[in-house]
Amino acid sequence: MNTSSQLCKLINVDLGERSYDIHIGRGLLQEAGKLISNLAPKARCVVVSDENVLKAHGETLGESLTQAGIEFSTLAVPAGEKSKSMEMLNSVVEGLLDAKMERGDLVIAFGGGVVGDLAGFAAAVTRRGMDFIQIxxxxxxxxxxxxxxxxxxxxxxxxxxxxxFHQPLMVIADTDVLKTLSDREFKAGYAEIAKYGLINRPDFFDWLEKNRDGIFSNGAALIEAVATSCQCKADVVKEDEKENGIRALLNLGHTFGHALEGATQYDSARLVHGEGVAIGMVLAHQFSNRMNLCDMDTVNRVEAHLKACGLPTHPNEIPGQLPPAEKLLDFIAQDKKVSRGKLNFILTKGLGQSYIANDVPSSEVLSFLKETLET
Amino acid sequence: MNTSSQLCKLINVDLGERSYDIHIGRGLLQEAGKLISNLAPKARCVVVSDENVLKAHGETLGESLTQAGIEFSTLAVPAGEKSKSMEMLNSVVEGLLDAKMERGDLVIAFGGGVVGDLAGFAAAVTRRGMDFIQIxxxxxxxxxxxxxxxxxxxxxxxxxxxxxFHQPLMVIADTDVLKTLSDREFKAGYAEIAKYGLINRPDFFDWLEKNRDGIFSNGAALIEAVATSCQCKADVVKEDEKENGIRALLNLGHTFGHALEGATQYDSARLVHGEGVAIGMVLAHQFSNRMNLCDMDTVNRVEAHLKACGLPTHPNEIPGQLPPAEKLLDFIAQDKKVSRGKLNFILTKGLGQSYIANDVPSSEVLSFLKETLET
Structure with missing residues (x-):
């Protein structure tokens, strides 16, 4: 391992024969080749990435793979959400087949959420399931x-x-790479970190409030925050890999958030996913308060922390006009977190006490949205 | 159950939480609604099928579903192998989403192999996995x-x-439906039945030789033959669901067969899959004999039985010109049953004694193909 190995964290996602490790730390991109060749000694690799990531970090990864003696080629897709399309899936799958990838070879998803989702899905369906690694x-x-x-x-x-659902063989999260993110992207990602505290780890939320500076300055606290987040997610996924139950808790803030994303036509100039989640988490707490489930102190505390991190916390912070409450409710009803016509929401009984509510009356949600949009 | 229930067979595919039943018998299409509503009482269904199947049997299935109180709609795809495309996958997936299918609803794959493969895959990827039933x-x-x-x-x-890999919730195989198949389609399907005997059930092959008339006249022997075939396949799949090992045995005859299909550009006027498998199984036995693995009596017996069933047993029975042996070998090397460049074949040591050979020299295969094409 490199000289900063004392700063590396290892999280195991325990899923029986589909278990895997998440490596988190500084300078791990330089170690990727070694980590991969230890795991799959003879595998050939195709790196799926986008132009921006390749420009910033492609050389580092390439050198690491070459030094480890790994034969690889690269497939670049356009950056941005539009690449999560059937056309691009087809293009990546055909690219993997062009590269004569066989079962036992590896797809490396090297990029943000779009690349990970697309390349992971391409791996899932090529030759009925190829192994893949997330970087x-x-x-x-x-x-x-x-x-x-x-x-x-x-x-x-x-x-x-x-x-x-297709689990990777390994995840390599190099926090040094995050230094090249824009402020806005970093903050948006932070919303999902705060989410884990709000789901069921009030102690972690406390810690986040105290360590905000260290996290936002890419200090050791960031590694800790990423590792704890991965552990929180791994714990939930272990219990419910295919989202038949408690995995839905991970959607805290996402029902309102997705509705806002839909209402802004997924225009990232106006709203990115993490911002939608930040606003959505505040709305979920406010709505829980309205339903007499959650005290107002908690609502205020959540709102204050996200605000302090520079995240939006109210729909009126989104630039441009929003549709009326009725239209937002339509987006919520269209969301896949709907079961047989009833509204499913993640609500909370207090800080870090979220739960799955399956029977939220849409009339209550509509009144709440109307009041919110008027303020 | 209907009056011919004494002729129904039930096979369980034992795959833990993915286990399911195969119902085999006469008149089961009329019972489909009841079987489905027992299994998934509240599910809405989309029937994916092709125009030919809907014309012949759509009304029977529709009445059965309606009588059982099942809400359903129908998606028709063009008949034929060309429907197994990314474009048609997209069209079926969007059709399922148009129909507002939610998790817990059901896709019914109603047709031959093309419809089953396409609809099953669409079910696998819609909302990250919907339940489906094969008819x-x-x-x-x-x-x-x-x-x-x-x-x-x-x-x-x-x-x-x-x-x-996406297991159905249930399979309903109505042998009455097979009466509408052409002779050629029926014979081609029979090649896969004979295959199970040749893999590891010499007793079943004996039985098939004796019961050929009953099978080909759609008698009770046909139900028995279908049921035993499903049991043989279920036994293999139970041991190796994702083809990491012995499931490859099911490819007996398929390596040569796929090469012949490729060499005829999958032109079903010249060769259909089952015919390729029939010729391929004879070639696999002849090649095994050439490698001093299998006695000539077995080779002759296999060839004689398939011939008696009206199936082709030699490449020269395929209408039109075939490419030279070198080109056929290219098709074999391209086949996905290749592991790290070595040729994988299913060979046999005698009747019903097939095994997986991972190191077949391509030079031997080439000599064999040259000799075969010259005779």
Missing amino acids: PTSLLAQVDSSVGGKTGINSPHGKNLIGA | PTSLLAQVDSSVGGKTGINSPHGKNLIGA
């Missing part, structure tokens, strides 16, 4: 999308409606 | 493709290179 390069991908095996693309009917 | 209407689908969870589509690089 997430955004904070969001490191703490959320690279862990737990959800892969997929978007449909005209909605986001992530086409996909597979 | 196979060809003999090939009843004894092979509907059982075991292989789903997928074709790539310009080859057949079935894109797909997923």
Whole structure:
């Protein structure tokens, strides 16, 4: 390991024969070749990435793979959410077949959430399932999308409606890479970190409040925050890999958030996913308070922390006009977190006491949204 | 159950939480609604089928579903192998989403192998995995493709290179439906039945030789033959669901067979899959004999039985010109049953004594193919 190995954390995602390790730390990109050749000594690799990531970090990864004696080629897809399409899936799958990848070879998903979801899904369906490794390069991908095996693309009917559960063989999260993220991207990723505290780890939320500076300055606290987030997610995924139950807790803030993303036509100039989640988490707490489930002190505390981190906490912070409450409710009802017509929400009984509510009356949600949009 | 229930067979595919039943017998299409509503009482269904199958049997299935109070809609795809494409996958997936299918609803794959593979794969990737039921209407689908969870589509690089392992919730095989098959389709499906005897059930092959008339006249022997075939496949799939080992035995005859299909550009006027398998099984036995593995009496017996069933047993029975042996070897090397460049074959040491050979020298295969094409 490199000289900063004392700063590396190892999290195991315990899923029986599909178990795998998440390596988190500084300078891990330089170690990727060694980690991969230890895991799959004879595998040939195709690196799936986007132009931005390749420009910033492609050389580092390439050198590491070459030094470890790994034969590899590269497939670049356009950066951005539009690459999560059936056309691009087809293009990546055909690219893997062009490269004569056989079972036993490896797909390396090297990028943010879009690349991870797309490349993971391509691996899932090529030759009925090829092994793949996640090397997430955004904070969001490191703490959320690279862990737990959800892969997929978007449909005209909605986001992530086409996909597979396909667990990676390994995740390598190099926190040095996060230094090249924009402030906005970093903050958006942080929303998912705060989420784990709010789901069921009030102690972690306390710690986040105290360590905000260390996290936002890419200090040792960031490694700790990423590792704890991965551990939180691994714990949930272990219990419910395919989201038949408690895995839905990970959607805290996402039902309102997805509705806002839909209402802004997924225009990232107006709202990115993590910002939607930040606003959505505040709304979920406010709505829980309205339903007499959660005290107002908790609502205020959550809102204050996210605000202090520079995240939006109210729909009126989104630039441009939003549709009326009725339209937002339509987006919520269209969301896949709907079971047989009833509204499913993640609500909370207090700080870090989230639970799955399956029978939320849509009339209550509508009134709440109307009041929120008027303030 | 209906009056012919004494002729129904039930086979369980034992795969832990993915276990399911195969119902085999006469008149089961009329019972499909009841079987489905017992299994998934509240599910809404989308029937994926092709125009030919819907014309012949759509009304019967529709009445059965309606009588059982099942809400359903229908998606028709063009008949034929060309529907196993990325475009058609996209069209079926979007059709399922148009129909507002939620997790817990059901896809019904109603047709031959093409419909089963396509609809099963669409179910596998819609909302990251929807339940589906196979109602196979060809003999090939009843004894092979509907059982075991292989789903997928074709790539310009080859057949079935894109797909997923996705087990159905249930298989309903109505042997009455087979009465509408052409002679050629029926014979081609029979090749896969004979295959199970040749893999590891010499007693079944004996029985098939004695019961040929009953099988080909759609008598009680046909139900027995379909049931035994499903049991043979279930036994193999139970041991090795994702083809890491012995499941490859099911490819007996398929390596030569796929090469012949490739060499005829998958032109079904010249060669259909089952015919390729029949010729391929004879070639696998002849090649095994050439390698001093299998006695000539067995080779002759296999060839004689398939001939008696009206199946082709030699490449020269394929209409039109075949490419030279070198080109056939290229097709074999391209086949996905290749591991790190070495040729994998299913060879045999005698009747019903097949095994996986991982190190067959390509020079031997080439000499054999040259001699075969010259005779």
